[in-house]
Amino acid sequence: MKKRQLACKRIVVKIGSALLTANGLGLDRQAITSWAKQLATLHAQGCEVILVSSGAVAEGMVRMKLSGRPDNLPALQACAAIGQMGLVEAWSSALLDHDIQTAQVLLTHDDLSDRQRYLNGGNTLRQLIDWRVIPVINENDTVATDEIRFGDNDTLGALVAALVGADLLIILTDQQGMFDRDPRKDSNATLLSSVRAMDETLFEMAGGGGVLGRGGMVTKVRAARLAAKSGCPTLIASGQAEQVLLRLIDGEELGTLLTPDADRLTARKQWLAAHLQTAGRLILDDGAIRALKIDKRSLLPVGVQAVEGAFERGDVVECVSQQGQRIAVGIVNFDSASAALVARQPSSKITALLGEQNSIEMIHRDQMAVF
Ligand SMILES: Nc1ncnc2c1ncn2[C@@H]1O[C@H](COP(=O)(O)OP(=O)(O)O)[C@@H](O)[C@H]1O
Numbered sequence: 001m002k003k004r005q006l007a008c009k010r011i012v013v014k015i016g017s018a019l020l021t022a023n024g025l026g027l028d029r030q031a032i033t034s035w036a037k038q039l040a041t042l043h044a045q046g047c048e049v050i051l052v053s054s055g056a057v058a059e060g061m062v063r064m065k066l067s068g069r070p071d072n073l074p075a076l077q078a079c080a081a082i083g084q085m086g087l088v089e090a091w092s093s094a095l096l097d098h099d100i101q102t103a104q105v106l107l108t109h110d111d112l113s114d115r116q117r118y119l120n121g122g123n124t125l126r127q128l129i130d131w132r133v134i135p136v137i138n139e140n141d142t143v144a145t146d147e148i149r150f151g152d153n154d155t156l157g158a159l160v161a162a163l164v165g166a167d168l169l170i171i172l173t174d175q176q177g178m179f180d181r182d183p184r185k186d187s188n189a190t191l192l193s194s195v196r197a198m199d200e201t202l203f204e205m206a207g208g209g210g211v212l213g214r215g216g217m218v219t220k221v222r223a224a225r226l227a228a229k230s231g232c233p234t235l236i237a238s239g240q241a242e243q244v245l246l247r248l249i250d251g252e253e254l255g256t257l258l259t260p261d262a263d264r265l266t267a268r269k270q271w272l273a274a275h276l277q278t279a280g281r282l283i284l285d286d287g288a289i290r291a292l293k294i295d296k297r298s299l300l301p302v303g304v305q306a307v308e309g310a311f312e313r314g315d316v317v318e319c320v321s322q323q324g325q326r327i328a329v330g331i332v333n334f335d336s337a338s339a340a341l342v343a344r345q346p347s348s349k350i351t352a353l354l355g356e357q358n359s360i361e362m363i364h365r366d367q368m369a370v371f
Pocket residue numbers: 015016017018019054172173174175177178179180181182183184205206207208209210211212213214215216217218
């Protein structure tokens with residue numbers, strides 16, 4: 001059997017409302033048990049898994065015995081708050097059966113567009129991953145208004161994949177994958193096996209969602225394009241297919257693969273180069289250059305000899321050798337004054353110098369492009 005070659009050390013798995021909520025009858029606990037078992041197998045194989053799970057509103061509706069989705073915002077948000085309890089409880093107990101801890105992470109669009117909160121969110125997720133915890137992420141529906149909401153969790157999944165530098169985004173839904181037209185409307189629709197995420201014609205084939213889902217295939221294509229910009233491929237597949245996650249990770253040609261045009265490193269470099277102006281420079285010693293170029297590690301303050309320019313936490317800075325040779329660019333975790341204070345200092349001294357910090361790295365590996 002032909003197999004796909006996919007990197008899958010760090011994966012984001014998004015499970016949609018249409019799939020999770022057993023046709024509007026509340027959470028499908030049997031399905032959750034099955035996905036949790038597959039996630040546990042991947043976890044045991046050393047995979048780092050981040051889950052983006054919808055279903056709060058649908059579960060809230062069932063708990064409140066509502067026959068339809070509320071059409072006013074406070075009722076919708078209240079439903080999400082009620083249902084989110086059931087959602088995290090279901091995932092937490094299903095994964096705990098495999099001795100895996102979970103963490104609830106609720107995000108809004110604002111959290112990921114503000115550079116400080118973007119960095120904090122990324123650092124927290126990385127800490128959870130390092131502790132081998134599976135984060136269970138959803139939109140923070142109780143505070144999200146139209147201006148700040150993602151609306152669908154496909155977009156959230158893609159932004160999380162970019163945030164943590166995932167190797168792969170898997171979107172599980174109620175169809176076998178992406179078809180050349182909506183299979184719900186046309187039984188002659190053909191399943192696409194592999195496409196370029198940036199192919200514009202995909203939008204002509206992607207339709208809207210069902211009663212329970214929010215975005216349909218359009219938001220999944222948009223999500224795949226967002227993920228592709230950070231070099232991450234997306235798989236869209238049926239959550240109902242037997243052992244779907246294990247088979248996808250094994251490379252079986254299930255569902256639809258949406259491929260990025262550039263690999264992760266190139267994409268990250270392009271993104272850093274295109275979107276952000278460098279605001280300052282860090283002069284590195286030889287040990288730090290070796291750590292970045294050969295050991296592929298994060299940049300620690302101890303290897304920074306000097307700090308040039310005025311920058312804020314979250315700005316992009318250039319890392320250069322003492323001879324001025326460009327080594328890397330990346331998003332810095334300290335402002336220039338703090339960076340100057342901790343430069344040349346061991347990590348153990350950082351809290352004493354700056355107080356409790358969200359991160360002790362000057363630039364995290366995931367936020368850096370090395371030349
Ligand atoms: N080209 C297409 N291929 C597959 N599904 C499509 C396509 N266009 C529209 N859809 C619809 O998208 C739906 C899945 O999206 P959605 O209802 O938002 O689910 P989810 O909650 O899983 O995100 C499918 O049930 C299908 O009707």
